[in-house]
Amino acid sequence: MSLGKISPEYVNRSLSLFGKLFTLGGLLIGLQTGGSRLQAQTYKDSSLSPRVRSLNLLSKMTRAEKIGQLSTLFGWEMYQKSAVSSSSRIQITSAFKKAIDSGHIGMLWGTLRADPWTKKTLITGLNPEQAVEATNALQHYAITHSRLGIPLLLSEECAHGLMAIGTTVFPTAIGQASSWDTELIEKAAAAIALETRSMGSHIAYGPILDLAREPRWSRVEETYGEDSYLVSKMGSAFVRGLQGKLTATAAVDSNHVLSTLKHFIAYGIPMGGHNGAPAMLGIRALYDDYLPPFKEAIQNAGALSVMTAYNSIDGVPCTANELLIKDLLKNHWGFQGFVVSDLGSISGIYSTSHTAPNAVGAAAAALSAGVDSDLGGYGYGKNLDSALTAHLVSAAQLDSAVYRVLRLKFALGLFDHPYRSISNANGVNSEEQKRVNEQLATESITLLKRTVLPLKESLRSIAVIGPNADNLYNQLGDYTAPQDTGSVTTVLRGIREAAGPNTRVLYAKGCSIRDTSTAGFAEAMAVAKKAEAIVVVLGGSSARDFKTQYQSTGAAISTQSTVSDMENGEGNDRSTLSLLGRQSELLEKLATTGKPIILVLINGRPMAIEKEADLAGDILEAWYPGATGGKAIAKILFGHASPMGRLPISIPRSVGQLPVYYSQPKGSGGHYVEGAAGPLFAFGFGLSYSTFTYSDFKISKSENQQGLQLQVSFQVTNAGSQTATDIQQIYISDETSSVVTPVRKLVGFSRCTLAPGQRVHQQITIDPKELSLYNLRGDQLIEKGIFNLELARYAGDPDCLKARLEVNQDYIFDHWR
Structure with missing residues (x-):
C-alpha cells in the first residue's frame, strides 16, 4: 500500500474537510438551534463556546486575514531592548508592525528564545520580567491594530525546559526517559508549562516522539529513546503535564499550554543518519512502531498540536502527506488541534523533495494535506494566496485550517484575557522547580559498570579530569538559552560541594571534546598521580557558540576551520560513534596510574565505548543532565543516592553493528567476524547499589x-x-x-x-x-x-x-x- 497522495478522483468524490467539520460536527450555521444564536451574538461574547465564536469570527475575515492567521514568524525579531538610564525598555520593531498591519499574522515562534542563532544574549535577550513586558506589548499591538482584534499565539521550544533566559533547564529527553518515571516527567512538564505561560507564551514545542533507532542522527538527545512503548508513556506524561485539563473546547486555568508533538512521522531513522533524510520503512512498521506514541499522546493525553517532519516516507514528504495528516490524524484519530509545519518544510516540498514545481505548488500541497500553520511564515503567505487564485486549493480548505487555529485561541481564553502580570514571572525557576529538576537529574543517571562506587567520604583526594568536568554549557544540551554561571552546577562543583571536609578535590581539563591538542595531558597526569581516585568526565557537546554558523532552520553547520566542542545537536550527524578528539587517549594515559577510574559520560547520543569500558572500573551515563546535573552526579558518586536510571536506548559496541535496537524483527542478528553482534549495554540496563x-x-x-x-x-x-x-x-x-x-x-x-x-x-x-x-x-x-x-x-x-x-x-x- 502506497503512502502517496490520495488520488484526485478520491478528492473530488469527498467532501472538503471543512464541509465535514460542519456536517459531522453539527456546526452548520442555520441548522437546529445554534444558528439563530450565532447570528444574534458575536465572537466577542465570552459566554459562547470556542467553536461558535471561531465560526462567527471566521465569517467576518477577509482572505488576506485568514492566510495571515496561518503564519508563524520569528518572535525574537519582533522586539528590541533599549537602554533608558539604569533600566531597559522593551520596544516592538517595525518588522512586527508590518507583520500585523499588512501581513495579519496570527502566531510567533521563539519570542523568548535566546541563543547564538538568534543572537540574543543575557544582555540583549529577555529576563522573565522583561519577557512579560515584551509579550504584553506584542499582544497589545496585535489586538489594537488588527481590524478584528485577534490576539497572537506565541510558541516556544520546551522539550527540556522553556528556552528562555532565567528558566529551569531540565535533563534532555533521553535523560528524562532514563528515569522511567512517568509521574516525575509529568511534574517536570507542568513546571515548564507554568514558566512558559507565566512569561506570556501559549504553546510548548514538545515532547519529541521520534523513535531514535539511528544513533548517528544528531537529535537523539531530544528523544525518549528507541522503544515505542516507553516513548508513548514518557511522551503522554509530558503532554499531561504541559496541558493539564486544557481541551479544544475550554481552558481550565492559565497555568498550562498547548503541547506540540514532534515530528510527524518517522524522523528518527534517517538514511545514513543524516538529519531530515528519507525514512525507509514499510507501512506495517509505521503503524506498529512509529505511530503509536502519537496516537496515545493525542487520544489518551489530548495533545492539541502536531508538527510535521522534514523527511519523506515512500517518496512522499511528510509535510505533503494527505494519507497521514488528513485521513489518519484528523479524520480517523479525531485529532482536534492544528498541524504546524517544521521550519521551512513547506518550502522543502519543492526545494528539497522536488515533488512540487514551485513555492505555490508546495503551499497547495501542504494545505491540501492538512497542514494548518506555516512555521517561518514564508511557506504560505503570498504563495497560498496564489494557490487559491489558481484554484489549486479551495476556500473551504483555507477555512478549515484557520478554524482550527482560532478555536484554540478562544479555548486558551486569549480574546478575553490576553495579558500577563509582571508578578507571574516571580514563579520562574522557583525552589520547587529546582527540587523537581534535581530529582529528575538524579533519576536519569545510569550506572553501567561498578567496581568501587560509591566513593568513601574518607578519601583524602579526588582528581576530577576531563573536558566535561567543568563546562556548564556542555552538560545542558541543545535548545538551551544563555545561563548565569552560578545557575548551573557542573560535575566539579558538585563534587566539591559533596566531598567530605578532609577530601582534597583536584582538577585538570586534560583535553577538549574535538580539538586534537594534547597540551593538557601533562597537567592531567600530574593531578591524577596525587589523587586516590580519578573521576574522568568525557563525552560530547551540543553547546552552540557564536563562532558556529547556522542554517536558516537553526541547525548547526559543522566546519573544519573552527574546532568547537559541538559534535551533537541538530545538524551535527556522525559517521562514527567514538569519542572525538584525544579523549580516549587521555583515558588510556590516566589508566596507567593504576588508580581507580570512574568514567562519567555527558553526551547526547550512545557512544561506542567498548575500549573505554575496559579501562574504567565504574561508568555512569549521565546524558545531558541539566542545570543541577553536577549535583545529581555527585550524589550518586558519594552514595547519597543509589543509581536509578535504566537505558532507554541500546549502546552499541561499534557503529558497524547498527541497527542495534533491541526489538528488531525475528531473523535479525547473528554475529560478525570481528566480534559479538549484541549491544555493549542493552536497552533497559542499569545497575544499582543494591540487589x-x-x-x-x-x-x-x-x-x-x-x-x-x-x-x-x-x-x-x-x-x-x-x-x-x-x-x-x-x-x-x-x-x-x-x-x-x-x-x-x-x-x-x-x-x-x-x-x-x-x-x-x-x-x-x-x-x-x-x-x-x-x-x-x-x-x-x-x-x-x-x-x-x-x-x-x-x-x-x-x-x-x-x-x-x-x-x-x-x-x-x-x-x-
Whole structure:
C-alpha cells in the first residue's frame, strides 16, 4: 500500500474537510438551534463556546486575514531592548508592525528564545520580567491594530525546559526517559508549562516522539529513546503535564499550554543518519512502531498540536502527506488541534523533495494535506494566496485550517484575557522547580559498570579530569538559552560541594571534546598521580557558540576551520560513534596510574565505548543532565543516592553493528567476524547499589467474546544492604504470527523503592493492544496462539522469569484506514 497522495478522483468524490467539520460536527450555521444564536451574538461574547465564536469570527475575515492567521514568524525579531538610564525598555520593531498591519499574522515562534542563532544574549535577550513586558506589548499591538482584534499565539521550544533566559533547564529527553518515571516527567512538564505561560507564551514545542533507532542522527538527545512503548508513556506524561485539563473546547486555568508533538512521522531513522533524510520503512512498521506514541499522546493525553517532519516516507514528504495528516490524524484519530509545519518544510516540498514545481505548488500541497500553520511564515503567505487564485486549493480548505487555529485561541481564553502580570514571572525557576529538576537529574543517571562506587567520604583526594568536568554549557544540551554561571552546577562543583571536609578535590581539563591538542595531558597526569581516585568526565557537546554558523532552520553547520566542542545537536550527524578528539587517549594515559577510574559520560547520543569500558572500573551515563546535573552526579558518586536510571536506548559496541535496537524483527542478528553482534549495554540496563530478586511471576487472564484482560503479578525483594529503587520490565514475544514480529517488545514496567530486606507485591496491567499486530490486510488484531512473557531487568536478561500465555481467539481493534 502506497503512502502517496490520495488520488484526485478520491478528492473530488469527498467532501472538503471543512464541509465535514460542519456536517459531522453539527456546526452548520442555520441548522437546529445554534444558528439563530450565532447570528444574534458575536465572537466577542465570552459566554459562547470556542467553536461558535471561531465560526462567527471566521465569517467576518477577509482572505488576506485568514492566510495571515496561518503564519508563524520569528518572535525574537519582533522586539528590541533599549537602554533608558539604569533600566531597559522593551520596544516592538517595525518588522512586527508590518507583520500585523499588512501581513495579519496570527502566531510567533521563539519570542523568548535566546541563543547564538538568534543572537540574543543575557544582555540583549529577555529576563522573565522583561519577557512579560515584551509579550504584553506584542499582544497589545496585535489586538489594537488588527481590524478584528485577534490576539497572537506565541510558541516556544520546551522539550527540556522553556528556552528562555532565567528558566529551569531540565535533563534532555533521553535523560528524562532514563528515569522511567512517568509521574516525575509529568511534574517536570507542568513546571515548564507554568514558566512558559507565566512569561506570556501559549504553546510548548514538545515532547519529541521520534523513535531514535539511528544513533548517528544528531537529535537523539531530544528523544525518549528507541522503544515505542516507553516513548508513548514518557511522551503522554509530558503532554499531561504541559496541558493539564486544557481541551479544544475550554481552558481550565492559565497555568498550562498547548503541547506540540514532534515530528510527524518517522524522523528518527534517517538514511545514513543524516538529519531530515528519507525514512525507509514499510507501512506495517509505521503503524506498529512509529505511530503509536502519537496516537496515545493525542487520544489518551489530548495533545492539541502536531508538527510535521522534514523527511519523506515512500517518496512522499511528510509535510505533503494527505494519507497521514488528513485521513489518519484528523479524520480517523479525531485529532482536534492544528498541524504546524517544521521550519521551512513547506518550502522543502519543492526545494528539497522536488515533488512540487514551485513555492505555490508546495503551499497547495501542504494545505491540501492538512497542514494548518506555516512555521517561518514564508511557506504560505503570498504563495497560498496564489494557490487559491489558481484554484489549486479551495476556500473551504483555507477555512478549515484557520478554524482550527482560532478555536484554540478562544479555548486558551486569549480574546478575553490576553495579558500577563509582571508578578507571574516571580514563579520562574522557583525552589520547587529546582527540587523537581534535581530529582529528575538524579533519576536519569545510569550506572553501567561498578567496581568501587560509591566513593568513601574518607578519601583524602579526588582528581576530577576531563573536558566535561567543568563546562556548564556542555552538560545542558541543545535548545538551551544563555545561563548565569552560578545557575548551573557542573560535575566539579558538585563534587566539591559533596566531598567530605578532609577530601582534597583536584582538577585538570586534560583535553577538549574535538580539538586534537594534547597540551593538557601533562597537567592531567600530574593531578591524577596525587589523587586516590580519578573521576574522568568525557563525552560530547551540543553547546552552540557564536563562532558556529547556522542554517536558516537553526541547525548547526559543522566546519573544519573552527574546532568547537559541538559534535551533537541538530545538524551535527556522525559517521562514527567514538569519542572525538584525544579523549580516549587521555583515558588510556590516566589508566596507567593504576588508580581507580570512574568514567562519567555527558553526551547526547550512545557512544561506542567498548575500549573505554575496559579501562574504567565504574561508568555512569549521565546524558545531558541539566542545570543541577553536577549535583545529581555527585550524589550518586558519594552514595547519597543509589543509581536509578535504566537505558532507554541500546549502546552499541561499534557503529558497524547498527541497527542495534533491541526489538528488531525475528531473523535479525547473528554475529560478525570481528566480534559479538549484541549491544555493549542493552536497552533497559542499569545497575544499582543494591540487589533485587524477583519471584512468583504469574499471569492473570480474563478472556471472552467481548475482549481480553491481562495482568501480571510478582514479588520484588531488596536483597542488598541499601535502600534503592528498582524498575521491573515486562517483555513479550509472539511464538507464531502471520507476519514477522519483534524478538521481544516491552509491554509494561513498574517501579518500587525498598529498604534492605523489604519485599513488595507488584501488579502490572497489560493493555491487550500491546499483543496486537497489523496484518497484511491492515487490520490491527491479536492473533490467537501462544505468547511468551518475561519479567526482566533489561531486554534479553538471561536471568529473567518466564511465563506462557495462550490466547484462544482473534481480537480485532482497528484498521489502518
